[in-house]
Amino acid sequence: MSVKPPLVERVKKRIRAPVFAVPLLVRCACLCALSLLGLVACPSDDDDDVPIDLSGPCELDSLAGRFRVERQEQFPVIDGSVANGVVPVTILEELEVVGPCKLLRRNNPFCDPACEPNFTCDFDGSCIPFPENQDVGTVTITGLAELVEMEPVEPGNRYFDTSLSDPLFQPEDEIVLEAAGEALDGFRLEGIGSDVLELAEDATILVEEGEIILVEWPAPTTEVPATIELELTIDQHGNSPVRIQCELEDTGAAELPAEVADALLNAGVSGFPNAVLSRRTVDSTSAGGLCVELVVGSPRSPDVRVGGHTPCDEPDDCPDGLTCDLAINTCI
Numbered sequence: 192m193s194v195k196p197p198l199v200e201r202v203k204k205r206i207r208a209p210v211f212a213v214p215l216l217v218r219c220a221c222l223c224a225l226s227l228l229g230l231v232a233c234p235s236d237d238d239d240d241v242p243i244d245l246s247g248p249c250e251l252d253s254l255a256g257r258f259r260v261e262r263q264e265q266f267p268v269i270d271g272s273v274a275n276g277v278v279p280v281t282i283l284e285e286l287e288v289v290g291p292c293k294l295l296r297r298n299n300p301f302c303d304p305a306c307e308p309n310f311t312c313d314f315d316g317s318c319i320p321f322p323e324n325q326d327v328g329t330v331t332i333t334g335l336a337e338l339v340e341m342e343p344v345e346p347g348n349r350y351f352d353t354s355l356s357d358p359l360f361q362p363e364d365e366i367v368l369e370a371a372g373e374a375l376d377g378f379r380l381e382g383i384g385s386d387v388l389e390l391a392e393d394a395t396i397l398v399e400e401g402e403i404i405l406v407e408w409p410a411p412t413t414e415v416p417a418t419i420e421l422e423l424t425i426d427q428h429g430n431s432p433v434r435i436q437c438e439l440e441d442t443g444a445a446e447l448p449a450e451v452a453d454a455l456l457n458a459g460v461s462g463f464p465n466a467v468l469s470r471r472t473v474d475s476t477s478a479g480g481l482c483v484e485l486v487v488g489s490p491r492s493p494d495v496r497v498g499g500h501t502p503c504d505e506p507d508d509c510p511d512g513l514t515c516d517l518a519i520n521t522c523i
Contacts, residue, residue: 249482256483267359270351276322324348328371360384382487399498410443427462
């Protein structure tokens with residue numbers, strides 16, 4: 192009895208058995224005889240392995256659609272949509288790259304006169320049709336605890352399933368999403384199940400000037416080619432808020448350079464800081480000339496504290512000598 196190699200060894204590996212119009216026993220006998228001469232290898236149990244070739248996330252300026260298959264903290268989630276364009280305000284400006292992190296800023300386009308309904312402002316000051324979600328036909332997802340089939344739901348052509356088994360997937364599950372294609376061509380995306388990211392109840396990310404940012408999480412127990420994504424925002428009410436987005440190796444801990452903390456603080460602090468930490472795999476493909484991605488993972492939200500900053504939503508939240516500015520949810 193042969194043993195399948197670990198999933199991580201089969202990533203980006205395609206194995207296909209030769210097909211001949213002869214009976215199976217004759218075929219195997221011939222192939223094995225030839226293998227003794229070193230001319231061909233005998234087929235193995237690995238011949239039917241599904242090739243896994245994950246392309247990673249879309250670039251923001253082409254990201255028109257995303258499907259999520261996630262084991263969230265309270266319940267599993269599957270949802271997604273695919274638009275016929277990219278909403279300009281979602282294209283974040285990359286200000287700086289520090290270590291494994293990107294510093295991203297949201298810019299707000301300005302149009303004068305303002306755009307009419309069903310249009311949105313582009314960065315050149317022109318009004319363009321607001322991208323609309325498309326019907327991409329039946330979306331089927333295999334490799335989960337059960338088969339999932341979804342049709343677009345109006346209004347908005349959104350796809351979702353709320354009657355899911357929990358756990359939705361197991362580590363090393365090979366997950367395939369296929370869209371049949373209607374308004375856009377059909378497409379196929381792949382993902383891999385990984386260990387659920389379970390954070391300690393007191394998990395906290397501390398942001399202080401001139402200090403490294405320590406991020407900790409339980410290391411995985413299986414060898415799955417997943418990564419840890421961190422999205423961290425400490426300026427909720429800025430005109431052009433800045434966030435960091437980091438792609439971290441799944442080792443259980445990461446130290447972000449002090450430059451990351453300083454860049455965030457220099458961009459502004461307001462409101463309740465937040466973070467999302469997710470163990471995930473991401474695949475992407477083109478549909479109608481735009482990019483669609485599949486995220487398979489388990490997002491969690493650790494607490495975030497910022498040195499010298501106290502968020503508030505009522506006066507009693509502030510220490511003596513400070514008052515709550517409700518417009519920016521900040522003690523001043």
